[in-house]
Amino acid sequence: MEQIARVTGLTKEYRNKRGIRNIDLELRKGDIYGLLGPNGAGKSTLLKIMTGLIRPDKGTVALFGYNVDNEFENAMRKVGCMIESADFYDYVTASQYLKLVLNFYPEIGLERITEVLGYVGLSPYAGERIRHFSTGMKQKLALAAAVMPNPELVLLDEPTNGLDIEGIVLFRELVKRLSEEKGITFLISSHMIHELEQLCNRVGILQQGKLVQEGEVSELLSGSPSLEHYYIEQLRKAKEGNRDDQPASGNA
Incomplete structure (x- = not known):
């Protein structure tokens, strides 16, 4: 399947130590890819780098084969976006x-x-x-x-914020229609897990700036009752892994 976007080794660290670290991500034509993660996980940072609003410390973003950093106009020619408010x-x-x-x-x-x-x-x-x-x-x-x-690629950061139920349903139907009829690829950052479960074919989970899990929604749900359950379980595992990586305290 045609590759639309390729993120490789993307890293951006702020003074408060938040940001993203070594993100690898691929979007294929027609994907509706949901990006999940708690506040401060790095979702908006990733989307801002992908649209050239900020520069990474390391790594590259290629859209339609063009590097966003040094081929910006060509990279963004087929891109629509809504980043933050x-x-x-x-x-x-x-x-x-x-x-x-x-x-x-x-x-x-x-x-x-x-x-x-x-x-x-x-x-x-x-x-x-x-x-x-x-x-x-x-x-x-x-x-x-x-x-x-x-556009052939649309990047949306929390697009359903402030929408009522009717607006959320309209948004979901619009994205599905544009994906099916126009072949548009979507990358959607959202906290609306139930909506993403109904809408997306692929999801990625960000935790403390790292992409801790991603895959086809159908595969991820094969052993879980819902995407929400799977998401919470992955965050729990990621937090436990981070604690295991901390050096033991105590006097020598």
Whole structure:
């Protein structure tokens, strides 16, 4: 299967000792890959490096065969992303905001705005100023912007934050449809384990900056009643392993 992204030996350590260490990750065409981990595990750091927002201390990221560090424009040409909370010009409308986004994609026509607003369920609010949007509506608008350029890879950081049940279901259906019909590859960081279990074909678990487990969801669940159960068990094992690696205390 065609390789879309390749992360090799990726390391980034901050002054507080958090970050990521020696991450190896591969995304294949059509994957919906879920990235799980507690707060501070390094999920956002990984996505920021993959989109060129920060540079790693070591390691490489290749998207569509191009190195993000020194071939950025070619690497990002087919990529859409939503990293952490989206920032907006609150005084413009949803349509006006997406028209601003289109300035980066001169080859795409204005009709795409209507199309993506329909994808995310914001068509009735196209002319409403963003300052009046709820958190969930802003998340939907950020998702619309992420898929605006007809990407082949979409990176999403906590995309369901602030969404109500209807919005979460719409998001799940949208991702599945884009993956099946357009062959789009998704990397999704989320705390919504039940949603990822229904949505993803592959998952990876980050713990203290390390990728402690990954694989096909169907295989990982072969011995577990749910992805949540499997996730908690893997975190427990990782914590026990870290304790075993600590030097014994005591007087010589």
